[in-house]
Amino acid sequence: MTGASQALIDALPQAVWLVDAASLRVIAANRAAAALLGCEREALLGNAALTLAATPEDLCFWQEAGEGRHERLASNSFVRRFDGQAVPVARSIEPVQIDGAAAFLVAMHDRSAQLRAEHELELAAAELAATLESTADGLLVTDLSGRIRHCNRRFADLWALPEDLLAQRDDARVFDWMRRSVTDPAGYAQRLEAIAEATLLQASDVLELHSGRVLERIVQPQCSRGRPVGRVWSFRDITERIAASQRIETLAHTDVLTGLPNRALLAERVERALALAAREGEPFALLQLDLDHFKHINDTLGQAFGDRVLVEIGERLGAAVRQIDSVARLGADEFVLLVQRSDAAGAEAAARRVMDALQRPFTLDGLNFTVTASVGIALHPADGANLDELLRHADAAMREVKASGRAAWRFHTRRHDAGEAELRTRMTLDHAMRQALARDRFRLHFQPQVAAGSGAIVGAEALIRWSDPELGEVPPGRFIPVAEESGFIVAIGDWVLRHALAQGARWHAEGRPLRLSVNVSALQFRQPGFVDGVARALRASGLPGHLLELELTESILIQDAEDSLSRVHALAALGVQLAIDDFGTGYSSLGYLKRLPITRLKIDRSFVTDLPGDASGASIVDAIVKLGRALGLHVIAEGVETEAQRSFLMRCGCDEYQGWLFAPALALEEFEARLAPQAPPRVVPLLRRRARAARPVPAAASGD
Structure with a gap:
């Protein structure tokens, strides 16, 4: 072999040796070949090609070559080193002419490093696959065009993807399934479009599924050599976390x-x-x-x-x-x-x-x-x-x-x-008022209620008065509002009712049956045991029920109308007469008024004060009297102070009046002095209204 041919072989980067076609022995080799085989180049020369063969394919080739069948061979194989170790190689064997003689050029590339790298990649891929499958997050990997490159089992489970859909690997159907699974498909599609337009966008949002599951979605760009090549989507089930957060929020608020x-x-x-x-x-x-x-x-x-x-x-x-x-x-x-x-x-x-x-x-x-x-x-x-x-x-x-x-x-x-001073005054008044009840410092005055025609006393309104050893004479206009604000009006109302009934019973026993009118406050009327309390007080006094008249304002009656109706029917069943006080100042309807078992309308003093000169007031009074007549009710006017007022009321047909024209509220002795000269009044129930009151009492009244 010439020096030029040897130089050519030595210049090649891969391991190369020449095999004589006739003897099938190595006749030349370069240093790379010696290094690959683990020997000196001189030791390689003269070796039979078969001794270097490490696979059946190589043995077969050299056997056929010895028989004159010269074919090209190129594949991955192994070569046997001098120490007996088989080395993986990529080798090719080509028939050539060297210096006019037939030979085989054997070229080999050591694949050991490549195979190690491939093995490491396979291990890494296996580890990655195991990691992806074991993670609690659902993962979806797509390229930039949206084609699915990989997804793990958790992803399929979170989205409840059917097995057949997974097997088909139909990306369009998978994405359609996901879109139809969310509660806001339109918003979901808009966010996907925004992500698609920005290849490097990192984003996260929350998806609510029809199944009730709540997913946190995070998208990250996938890059290779600094350039985006796809996206990684992760989906985490945060249903329990959201629920826990809501529970914490609830507990905090x-x-x-x-x-x-x-x-x-x-x-x-x-x-x-x-x-x-x-x-x-x-x-x-x-x-x-x-x-x-x-x-x-x-x-x-x-x-x-x-x-x-x-x-x-x-x-x-x-x-x-x-x-x-x-x-x-x-x-x-x-x-x-x-x-x-x-x-x-x-x-x-x-x-x-x-x-x-x-x-x-x-x-x-x-x-x-x-x-x-x-x-x-x-x-x-x-x-x-x-x-x-x-x-x-x-x-x-x-x-x-x-x-x-x-x-x-x-x-x-x-x-x-x-206003600390005012507060102290009111507190002092409230305390003194409670002391007055405990120490019997209250007393009753009675204002006569007079028949408009005859001038005879037919009834009396019982009114509380208070004379205090420290505060002096305390007018009702001063202490009643305090009692109403504090709730003490209930106790005061009970006191007035009991003492009025006791006095009425004494008059009745003396042969002077007189109708007694007692005002009832809203708070007193709303007390759960009010009706029962009236019944007990009547029984304790012995006064017939028809000699007691309770005065209720329109505002009391229209508040919780059905409950009020139940209560007044229960009172009427006791024989008690009922009057609407300050009539005309409230908002009760005629339909509701007709359902009430009342016996008397009391015209408010504000309509009487300017009679008869006030045309508006005169018209209102006349209308109230006519309304009373139409409903079969007696009508009484309060605040009558002049003869002109009384005369006008008589012409309208008003039945009774009370006011300073006849007498203010009088102490017991003064009232009895006024009462003595006249014949005992004849007080009987108003039959027409009592017949209505005798209708069955609503069941709601039974609680009183």
């Missing part, structure tokens, strides 16, 4: 016992109300409610019993407000109502509904009881610009209610800020 909003949530809602007020000028009110003597329930019946009561109170309060309003529990027995879009009238209406809700009897473990509350009202913006100010002022008003006797509501006024 609601009272654990009642489920009502707590102070934190109340603060958020007040902030929204403040924003609405600033934007649209909408007023709102805060009512702070504190249960009266609730500690007694916990102390005597136990904390668990008290908690059950609080839960029911929360339910009642929630039912008593509108949907736009809120009831929050601040702790213990303290609640706050946020009354949206409400001025003073709306706040007062809410307070009335709350008081009515609480006045219904509670029944737990066979025990019947009543819970009352003291309520303070603060209005925005007059009483505060933020939650703290409003709560402070509502609390001040509520505490004034507490100090005045409880079981009532009160608005915050400027005197709560600066």
Whole structure:
């Protein structure tokens, strides 16, 4: 072999040796071949080609070559090193002419490193596949055009992909399935378009599925050599996490016992109300409610019993407000109502509904009881610009209610800020009023009710008077409002009823049966045991029921009309006569009036004062008298002070009157002196109205 041929072989980068076609022995080799085979180049020369063959394919080739069948061979194979180790190679064997002689050129490339790299890649791929399948996230890999390159089992499970759909590998159907699975397919499609337009976009969002599952979706660009080649989508089931977060949010914003909003949530809602007020000028009110003597329930019946009561109170309060309003529990027995879009009238209406809700009897473990509350009202913006100010002022008003006797509501006024003297005066008056009841300092005066035609006394209105050793003569206009605000009006009303019945019974026993009229306050009328209390008082006094007339205002009767109707029917069943006081100043309908078992209409003094010169007042009085006649009712006018007024009323057909023209409210001795000269009045039930009253009493009245 010439030097030029050897030089050519040496210049080749791969391992090369020449095999003589006749002897099939190595006649030349380069250094790369010696290195591959692990020997010196000289040691390689002269070796038979078969000794280097490590596979049946190579053995077969060299056998055929020895038989003169010269064919080309190129494939992956192995070569045997001198130390016996088989080395993986990519080899080719070509028949060639070297220096005019036939030979085989054997070229080999060591594949050991390549195979190791491929093996490592296979291991890495297997590990990656195992990792992808074991992850809790669903994974989807796509190229930039959206074709699916890979997805794991978790992805299929999260999206509930059918097995046949997975087997088909139909990308369009898979994506359509996903789109139809979300609750907002339009928004889902829009977000996909935005992602497709930005190849390097990293994004995350939350998907709600029709199945109820909530998925967090994260998309990351997949890059190769710094260029985006696809996207990796991960989907994580966060249904439980969302639920837990919602539970935490609920716990953070609601009272654990009642489920009502707590102070934190109340603060958020007040902030929204403040924003609405600033934007649209909408007023709102805060009512702070504190249960009266609730500690007694916990102390005597136990904390668990008290908690059950609080839960029911929360339910009642929630039912008593509108949907736009809120009831929050601040702790213990303290609640706050946020009354949206409400001025003073709306706040007062809410307070009335709350008081009515609480006045219904509670029944737990066979025990019947009543819970009352003291309520303070603060209005925005007059009483505060933020939650703290409003709560402070509502609390001040509520505490004034507490100090005045409880079981009532009160608005915050400027005197709560600066009128400490006035507050002390009212507190002193309230205390003295309670002392007066306990020490029998009240007395009754009686204002005669006179037949318009004959001038005979046919009845009397019993009116409370108070003479105090320290305060002097306290007019009703001063202490009655305090009693109404504090709830003490109930006790006063009971006192008036019992003493009036006792006096009426004495007159009746003396042969002077006289109809006695007694005013009833709204709070007294709403007491659960009011009707039963009247019945007991009648029985205790022995006075026939038809000699007692209870005066109720229209506003009392139209509040909770069905309940009022039930109560007045129950009273009528006792034989008690019923009169509508201050008639004409309220809003009762004629249809409702016709359903009431009343016997008398009392014309309010505001219509009488300017008679007969006031044409408007005269027309109203005339209409009331005619209405009374049409309904078969007697009509009495109050506040009659002049003969001209009495004459006008007689011409209209008014049956009776009372007022200073005949006499003011008189002490007992003075009244009896007026009564003595006349023949005993004949007082009988008004049969036509009594017949109506005798109709079956609604079942709701049986609770009184």
